[in-house]
Amino acid sequence: MRIGQLSAMTGVSRRALRYYEEQGLLVTRRSANGYREYAEDALLVVRQITALLDSGLNSDAIRRFLPCARGPQPEFEMCDELRAHLQRRRDELSNQLHRLSEQVGRLAAHLE
Amino acid sequence: MRIGQLSAMTGVSRRALRYYEEQGLLVTRRSANGYREYAEDALLVVRQITALLDSGLNSDAIRRFLPCARGPQPEFEMCDELRAHLQRRRDELSNQLHRLSEQVGRLAAHLE
DNA sequence: GTAAAGGCTCACGTCGGTGTCAAGGTCAAG
DNA sequence: CTTGACCTTGACACCGACGTGAGCCTTTAC
Numbered sequence: 001m002r003i004g005q006l007s008a009m010t011g012v013s014r015r016a017l018r019y020y021e022e023q024g025l026l027v028t029r030r031s032a033n034g035y036r037e038y039a040e041d042a043l044l045v046v047r048q049i050t051a052l053l054d055s056g057l058n059s060d061a062i063r064r065f066l067p068c069a070r071g072p073q074p075e076f077e078m079c080d081e082l083r084a085h086l087q088r089r090r091d092e093l094s095n096q097l098h099r100l101s102e103q104v105g106r107l108a109a110h111l112e
Numbered sequence: 113m114r115i116g117q118l119s120a121m122t123g124v125s126r127r128a129l130r131y132y133e134e135q136g137l138l139v140t141r142r143s144a145n146g147y148r149e150y151a152e153d154a155l156l157v158v159r160q161i162t163a164l165l166d167s168g169l170n171s172d173a174i175r176r177f178l179p180c181a182r183g184p185q186p187e188f189e190m191c192d193e194l195r196a197h198l199q200r201r202r203d204e205l206s207n208q209l210h211r212l213s214e215q216v217g218r219l220a221a222h223l224e
Numbered sequence: 225g226t227a228a229a230g231g232c233t234c235a236c237g238t239c240g241g242t243g244t245c246a247a248g249g250t251c252a253a254g
Numbered sequence: 255c256t257t258g259a260c261c262t263t264g265a266c267a268c269c270g271a272c273g274t275g276a277g278c279c280t281t282t283a284c
Binding site: 128131147170 | 242251
């Protein structure tokens with residue numbers, strides 16, 4: 001599969017796909033003419049990447065997270081570290097959410 | 113109160129305070145020598161600003177939100193709009209949080 | 225054979241909140 | 255008078271996830 005097709009199937013722009021590769025999130029082969037050739041599972045990987053980005057993780061965190069999420073790994077300690085990282089991130093977002101809803105509540109109360 | 117003192121009291125950098133002013137979030141008088149002179153309530157306003165920034169709002173939203181939150185206003189329709197904006201933002205963060213905790217859950221399950 | 229469509233690699237632009245440096249004005253203490 | 259602390263404006267630097275365009279090559283379709 002080439003980049004245009006993958007882009008069409010995932011809704012992710014060609015530029016973004018190249019960026020994911022540049023960041024080490026997405027691996028490709030190259031065919032003889034230099035075109036990127038994506039494997040079958042690229043579809044799934046891209047969906048994972050966008051899901052994680054949408055969840056507020058940056059590409060650095062995703063780079064360390066993806067190999068951990070995709071299959072049984074030899075490195076379990078790294079996974080513990082990542083799990084902790086994700087939980088911290090979740091807590092951060094949770095706090096943000098809390099503060100924001102407090103603000104909204106105060107505003108709403110104030111408007112009466 | 114001058115900028116250094118306000119910075120020390122709030123923990124917000126001088127640069128950031130000037131930026132808030134530049135963005136129309138924070139009003140100052142100037143004394144004869146050109147120095148910024150902050151009123152008493154600036155302390156409160158700065159805390160509101162940082163709270164909102166931490167909550168994930170940008171300065172544009174805050175600019176429209178602050179005059180609405182500070183006291184009784186003539187413009188109630190603007191406030192409705194802002195309330196909707198804030199609720200949308202809250203929902204966005206809520207969704208992010210949801211997705212992230214799902215990811216964390218999947219990862220945790222995967223690690224067993 | 226030719227044009228359109230798609231691919232490639234630079235490489236700069238964007239937004240938002242700050243850091244940081246430059247070049248200078250003001251003011252109190254020694 | 256000088257030093258040092260504090261203030262001013264202006265402007266460039268940064269990160270992150272891309273958008274966008276230039277300039278060029280390859281494949282596909284007619």
